[in-house]
Amino acid sequence: MKQPVAHQFVRYLENRGIQHIFGLCGHTNIAVLSALENSTIKFVNTRHEQIAAHMADGYARAKKQTSVVLTHLGPGLTNAATGVANAALDSIPMVVIAGDVPSHFYGKHPHQEINLHADASQYEIYRPFVKRAWRVDRPDLFPEIMEKAFQLAESGRPGPVLVSVPMDIFSKEIDVALFDRLKHHTKHLHKPSIDDETARQIIEKLIEAKHPLIYAGGGVILADAASELREMVDHLSIPVAYTLMGKGAISDDHPFALGMTGFWGTKFVNDTCRNADLILALGTRFSEADCSSWEPEYTFHFPTTKLIHIDIDPNEIGRNYPAEIGVVADLKQALTVLNRVAKEIIPGGRQNEAFKRKIAEYKEEFRNKIRVHVEDHSYPMRPERILQEVREVLPKDAYITTDVGWNKNGVGQQFPVYEAGTILTPGGYATMGFGAPAALGAKIAQPDKVVVSLVGDGGFGQNPSVLATAAEENIPVVWVVMNNFAYGTIAGLQKAHYGTTHGTVFQRDGEPYSPDFAAIAKAYGVEGVKIQSAEEFKPALQRAIASNQPFVIDVAMLNEPVPTAGHWNIMDIYSPHKKVHHVSVSH
Structure with missing residues (x-):
């Protein structure tokens, strides 16, 4: 018996236990979307492919399961690339399914194809950062490629793989026996131990x-x-x-x-x-x-x-x-x-x-050192106080996602984490824009856990359309926008070494500028609060968590550097023979 590849593919994913697919539509993948309509698998629709990839990344980390991304060819594939690369450098298992140009149009430069150096070569864009990239050239080979893709993503050091599928192959019919035979293959490889x-x-x-x-x-x-x-x-x-x-x-x-x-x-x-x-x-x-x-x-x-x-x-x-x-x-x-x-x-x-x-004495000494900042009542708030109050409000098993800047480096240094796997941060790629969508993926994976995203105004501002997905799917994530009106870490670097903040701070007519993220949230149909004093922050966070709805808290924060005793060689490149790191950037 023969059936269309797209329908058999969806059934294959169901049999593997896949519950969610993250992605965005295009003319090359709507055969799969149509097959998903009556599936047990939930398609999570996003407004940008990078959001889909970061959501899938956060989902895989929180669920401890390989995630699946469905994307379109050309711009869809390149939009997703940053999120997939982030997952690759953090060893997160992910299978990316991308529509491709019709196989019978190879060499003709059909709509949205990338072929300046070779025909039918869009999959090669991902080669530097995925474990393997496949292009499916025949419909009868698709089943075994999918099985290899999942096995490779999950084995050894985990990571993303890409399967690029010409759109006509999704619509071809193949014998169901080709997928059925894969049911006999193990889905979990035994891993090496130590003698x-x-x-x-x-x-x-x-x-x-x-x-x-x-x-x-x-x-x-x-x-x-x-x-x-x-x-x-x-x-x-x-x-x-x-x-x-x-x-x-x-x-x-x-x-x-x-x-x-x-x-x-x-x-x-x-x-x-x-x-x-x-x-x-x-x-x-x-x-x-x-x-x-x-x-x-x-x-x-x-x-x-x-x-x-x-x-x-x-x-x-x-x-x-x-x-x-x-x-x-x-x-x-x-x-x-x-x-x-x-x-x-x-x-x-x-x-x-x-x-x-000795360790206990060090920890007490460190707490005493930052106490003056934790108890500071000034506004904009000290970042140390923001982190302290978030930790006080959250349960020990809450999930935290970060972006880059204070919300990554300061969290790593000062924010206690009590349960393994509950802090999701962009490590290897250090991607600005990871934290906000990753929180959505984590919440879908762990619906009974509190999920809070600590993000900067620069990172949250890159893709605020995460709020559309949160509203449509009613995903109750709380975003704390630590708003210092700048790409703060880079501004502190530039000021320390070059005496300027050109191109790193947000200004309008020479004054600090920021959009009202709470108002933006409300425009998307999401609750939002713009904090006006340090005393307002903690009650607002408590209310946001209790609401069990998507919620944005926009809190102004001083642009202070994360204190450090370590070293980064870029300092020597900027300022040879000096011991200079970051400095404060005041408004």
């Missing part, structure tokens, strides 16, 4: 070290290994530092949780890492911001410090630092074995009360 001998080596080295440290990256969260990490820390009493993407891998209220490293890390955290004699790194690529541009006087001092590195991706082991022991393994399985071996070697575990007290 007992290697595990024993690692545990013995950790025990022998005078100043051991665990460095947790985003791979811990991707592997769902936070409980196994905590078990190791509790048994061996080893302090844990984390990357930006690893925030939440251990609860920030754990007595051995140090905090985030690198440029936006504190001196205590960076010095503790630098003075460790052995570091067990888990699921991290040692990215530049986390490592203070890899300069040894700031955060890490390898190979003086010995490194044991476990990661699912062999390409990351030894990329930036030499590893004494390198292990390719799934972190959940590896930590399970390491914990068993640790309990065999030291059944009663070990204590490190002295260092636990």
